Every structure is written in structure tokens, then in C-alpha cells.
Amino acid sequence: MELRIWNPLRHLPLPSVYSNQIPSSRTRSFSARSSHFDPNQSHKLVLEVKEKLEKDHQSLPVGKNGRDDEDLILWFLRDRKFSVPESVDKLHKAIKWRQEFGVSDLSQDSVKSIAETGKAYVHDFLDVNGRPVLVVDASKHFPGVHDPVENEKLCVFLIEKALSALPEGREEILGIFDLRGFGTENTDLKFLTFLFDVFYFYYPKRLGQVLFVEAPFIFKPIWQLTKPLLKSYASVVRFCSVETLRKEYFTEATLPAKFRD
Structure with a gap:
């Protein structure tokens, strides 16, 4: 059984996703x-x-x-x-x-229109392991409607945003894909591959874990097609329920609002 030590940092709110610019990551020194x-x-x-x-x-x-x-x-x-x-x-x-x-050059204004869809955001609190949390609402992603370039800009903006919120001594972020309500119209293998490629090539070892929450049956064949393309990041993916998310990753005070119901 994993022993969890209470971390006061997880109760601190993170910087707003809609600040004017991506904040600079604090300088970190790496120990021997x-x-x-x-x-x-x-x-x-x-x-x-x-x-x-x-x-x-x-x-x-x-x-x-x-x-x-x-x-x-x-x-x-x-x-x-x-x-x-x-x-x-x-x-x-x-x-x-x-x-x-x-x-x-990415800023609030440059991603404002696509961010207003609510498809992705940085959560206001850290998880129980002290990691910034990037949440994706897959049911609000429509590749046939949204500009793929704007999707990519939002993705990178939020990654930078989450990394800028890393507490001292922490190195990784948590990604959560809420798959409730996911349908064929939300399927986008190209974007999912882009997301993991960005982490693999340009933000190595920054993505600590990815949770696929309440994956519907229709998502399973998509995962089988995508998994070989994700390289080593396929191993950090965990399929879980909302209940598991609540119990293992957040406190009652820090749980994202969309997972409270």
C-alpha cells in the first residue's frame, strides 16, 4: 500500500489559465x-x-x-x-x-476562441502527488468543426501553463481525459498522436501519468489503433472510473468540479 504524505502545496490554487502570457517556469536546479x-x-x-x-x-x-x-x-x-x-x-x-x-508568443488572446469551448484547461489545484493537472473534456472536441491548428496551439499553451505551475521539487504533470459522452464525432487520432508526440519529443519526462476516465466501449478500438503510436507514453496511461479518480488522486477540496456529480 502506498503511503501518502500530506502535502500543503496541493491545497494552493494554481495561476489562472487566462493570464495574459504564459508565465516563465521558475528556475530549477537538478541535484546529483x-x-x-x-x-x-x-x-x-x-x-x-x-x-x-x-x-x-x-x-x-x-x-x-x-x-x-x-x-x-x-x-x-x-x-x-x-x-x-x-x-x-x-x-x-x-x-x-x-x-x-x-x-x-502563445497567450490568452491567441487561444481565447478555442479555449472558450471548454474542451481543455489547467485545473486550479494540484493532485495528491503535488502535480499540476491538465483536464481534457473529450466530448467537447469536434475535429470536423474546430481548426486543428488552433487545437494544437491550445494544447501547447496549456502544457506550458501546467509546467509553469510545478511546485519546487516536482517535475511531472497529470493529464486527465474525461471520456464521458465521447462519441465517433469526437474521434481524432491525429490530434491524440500530436499530443503525445509533443510530450515525447519536446517535453520529455514531463507527463507523469494519463488517466482515461470512464472510457466507453467505442473508445477501445481507437485506443488499440493509437497505442502503438504513443511510444513509451503508452505505459503511463491508466483507464479508471470517476470513483477511482476521486479517491486516489484528489481530496474533497481539490477535486475538479466536473467530477463531483
Whole structure:
């Protein structure tokens, strides 16, 4: 049986999804214990990756989430098990994607119209494990109606929003897909694949768990088609009931309102 220690942080409200800009993530230092590397050795590898990015990819931006961001470099080194060549390659692709996608330009105004559908949002409270919570209401997602580009912008905006709300010492977020009322008109394999690809390639090891809540029978064949495309993230998916969600992931005070009834 898992022992849960009371965490006062989970009772604190998170920043509103509708702030004017995506808040900057607080600076985090990674300990030797978490990286399993001696701090001096880790720093040497960070500098090596930094030099290679500067030499081979000078066109990449600098600054926060740029090619000289040492926290970002260390995070990708950890993801790539401290392989410098693999880290350089994955970082190059990730930073270039952020630049081309315009991640830093995403704001309340840029996603306002699609956000007003209520299809996805960052919950106001952390779960019992101290993780920010990204909630998706699948029954409000209509790929035949909504602009796929706007869907992707909202997705990335909310990921950034959730990550900016990480408490000190926490590294992962929880994703919840409410599948009650899900029908064929809500099916969107392309977007689901986009979501997991974004986490895999550009936000590695940030998605701690995904809950598929009250999945209807119609969702099962969709899952079988999608599962092979999700790479390692398929292992973090859990199918569960609303009751399980209530008992295992939230307190009475922090449970999202849509799961109270």
C-alpha cells in the first residue's frame, strides 16, 4: 500500500489559465541524486552540449528555452541518459520546433476562441502527488468543426501553463481525459498522436501519468489503433472510473468540479 504524505502545496490554487502570457517556469536546479551523476561531471556535459549547439546550430535562439539554457540542456541530458550526441540532436529539434511553432508568443488572446469551448484547461489545484493537472473534456472536441491548428496551439499553451505551475521539487504533470459522452464525432487520432508526440519529443519526462476516465466501449478500438503510436507514453496511461479518480488522486477540496456529480 502506498503511503501518502500530506502535502500543503496541493491545497494552493494554481495561476489562472487566462493570464495574459504564459508565465516563465521558475528556475530549477537538478541535484546529483536526481541525475545520478556527479554534479561536476554533469556540468561538464552541459557545457559540452552547449558548445556543440553554439558551433553547429548558431541560428537557434538563446535565453530561456534556448540553446544556452543550461537547465534545459541538463533536462535533455537526463532524458538521453547523458549521451551528448543524442542530447544535442533532440535539443536542436526541440528548440527549433519551439521557434517555428511560436511557443513564446502563445497567450490568452491567441487561444481565447478555442479555449472558450471548454474542451481543455489547467485545473486550479494540484493532485495528491503535488502535480499540476491538465483536464481534457473529450466530448467537447469536434475535429470536423474546430481548426486543428488552433487545437494544437491550445494544447501547447496549456502544457506550458501546467509546467509553469510545478511546485519546487516536482517535475511531472497529470493529464486527465474525461471520456464521458465521447462519441465517433469526437474521434481524432491525429490530434491524440500530436499530443503525445509533443510530450515525447519536446517535453520529455514531463507527463507523469494519463488517466482515461470512464472510457466507453467505442473508445477501445481507437485506443488499440493509437497505442502503438504513443511510444513509451503508452505505459503511463491508466483507464479508471470517476470513483477511482476521486479517491486516489484528489481530496474533497481539490477535486475538479466536473467530477463531483
